[in-house]
Structures are given as C-alpha cells and as structure tokens.
Amino acid sequence: MKLITTTDELAAFCKPLADTEFITxxxxxxxxxxxxxxxxxxxxxxxxxxxxxxxxxxxxxLAPLDELMANPKVLKVFHAARQDLEIFHLRLNQVPGPLFDTQVAAMVCGHGEAASYESLATKLAKAKIDKSSRFTDWSRRPLSERQITYALSDVTHLRVVYEKLKRQLDKSGRFSWIAEEMAVLNDPATYRGDPELAWRRLKPRGSSPRLLAILKEVAAWRERTAQRIDIPRQRLLRDEQLLEIASHAPKTVEELAMTRGLGRGFAEGWQGRELIEAVDRARALPESELPARERPAEQIRAPGAVVDLLRTLLRLKAEQAGVAGRLVANADELDRIAAGKRDVPALKGWRREVFGADAVDLIEGRLALALSGEHAKLIPIPADAEAEVEA
Structure with a gap:
C-alpha cells in the first residue's frame, strides 16, 4: 500500500514512469x-x-502528475474514462493522450455491451474486487487502509486487463475498430459545457422564439454563474424554476419573487438582479436574432417486421464476430436501414464487413434467416430464386 502525500514523493514516483510504455x-x-x-x-x-x-x-x-499525464510518449490506460478525463482536461486544458479505454476495447473483444471493471478484473486478471469502499467520502481525511487498498486495486489489476485486451486486439487486427469510439474521448469538446447551449436540454411548455430567447439567456446565466461560484446548477436554480421564469418573463423583483420556491431574498439579491437583466436582454433582441427550436428529428417509418429481422441478424453477426452489438449498430440505425436509408455508420467500414453488407442483402432478398435448432443461420438466396419471387 503506497500513499503519496508530498510533492517530492510524487516527483520521485512519476519520474521513472515517463519512460514506460503505459500507465494505468x-x-x-x-x-x-x-x-x-x-x-x-x-x-x-x-x-x-x-x-x-x-x-x-x-x-x-500535482505538477509532476500533470506533466506525466501530458507526456505524449506514455499511453494512459483507463476504464470507462469519460469522467476521469474531464478532471484532467480541467487541470491541463487539454485531453491527456494517447489514450486507451478498456471498456471500449472490451466491447470490440466480445466481453459485453458495457463490461464493468469488476467483471473484467475477475475474468482476465483472476482478481476479486472488494467493493465496500466504492461509495465512501473520498474528501475526508485520514483515508483508511481499506480505502487505499480498494483505490489501488482499480489500477493494479487494470494492467493485466489492458495487456490481455491488447493481445486480443493484436491477434484479431481490430485496433482500428475502437478508433471511432476513442475519437469522442480525445475530443476536447466532449468535456466543455457551453453556457450558450445549455437551454437546448430543457423542455419549455411553449416554443415561441421570444420565450426561447429568454430561456437561452437565463439558462446561460445559470450555467456561467454555477461555474463561477462552483456549485451544482440545480442548487443555484432548479430546472422548473428556470422554465417558469422564461415563461413569465418577470420585469421586477416582485414578479421574480413570485416564482415557486425562489424566495424574496434570492429575488432581491444579486442573483435576482442579474436574472432580470438577462430577461431584459432577451426581451430587447430584434426578431431576426431570436432562436428557433431545432426541428424534430426526421420521422422514420420502419416496418416493424424488418426491424425485428435486422435485430436478429445483428445479434447473430455480433456473436459470430465476438463484438458487442451496440458497437456495430444502435436502434436508430436499424430503423433507418429498415426504412431504406443507406447513409448509416453501420453500413460503412468494418461495421459493413461484420453486419452492414448482410443487412442490405437481407432486406433486398439476397439472404434469408432460418432456424437451425436453437440458433439462427443465414441462407443465401440464388439469383434465379429472386427472379421467381419477383415474378
């Protein structure tokens, strides 16, 4: 058990790691x-x-750690890296790289849709993880020996998990399959919350451009303010309060104070003043600058029977390839393919080889699905048989 509590200890620990192939x-x-x-x-x-x-x-x-994380020569191995990377992106103002996410790699290697670290550690590292410290308060000091042991187990067994997954990827030639998923993790935009876009995740009761303009302003105010004073956005102002303010567009402190659960103290303070200013800015916008609700997604009319066939085909092909079906195609893509759409990721690249080509052949009558005992199998349909069916 090793706990580092000083800068000198940290520098001494990180220095030799700068020359290693990877760290977990x-x-x-x-x-x-x-x-x-x-x-x-x-x-x-x-x-x-x-x-x-x-x-x-x-x-x-933590400068020695930051330097190690920014070192482009050292591979950083995480499991389910999204939240961990957010922390380092905030510290470094960049995404540490290069990266390897064992959860993504596990999907490509056939270990399930979203394999947990515990399941991979058990299966690949033959280790049993003590989960009792998972939800403890990590900000309290001193840390217990059990907490430190648990925390270290998240990286020590990960070494074995990474090495075995890497060998599987090398053997199967599937490193390129994870590139698309890793691109999202490598994109700094993944970890940036743009205050100007915060309104889009809310669901107002109306859709008038003026209401949306007010909602955009007050939502951006909440996001910027929560970031500045470092409190959860919902603790500053709940979604339902934000929507009510956008709907009623208060002009005065008295009108703002009528918002349910807001309180007169809030309305009369600096928060209330800034909120009213935000509403006033939106009210003053010319018509040409008002936002519009994004158009609803295209309504796909996919025949249910065809979607069911594609879902069965996906399961069959994913099992044969030893890859998680979710990585090959999602439900929306199956609907689009069934509706005749062809500009779909599942019909391109390695996904086409695994599933897409057969999916098109199945829809267009060149393949059939049949049962063989308890399992499904594909049966090619000869061209002359297709002609007979058309006749």
Missing part, C-alpha cells in the same frame, strides 16, 4: 456540492509500481 490511471472525486469535480485521489500504476496520490494533502503540488 483512475481517480476518486466528489461533485455533490460543486459544479466542477473535486479531485480527491489519483491512482497511477506503471508496469511494476503503483501509488495512490492524495490530491488534498497539505502543500502537495
């Missing part, structure tokens, strides 16, 4: 009372050594 990384953080995730503990393991780094230790400077 995990974090423990809290964000129940803050807008931004609060890093409490960072766990890092090299091929031989591992340590838990106390990010809350008095006087510690």
């Amino acid at each position: 990384v995990d974090t423990e953080f809290m964000r129940e009372r803050t807008y931004w995730p609060k890093l409490c503990l960072a766990q890092v393991a090299g091929p031989e050594d591992a340590a838990a780094i106390d990010a809350l230790a008095d006087g510690i400077d």
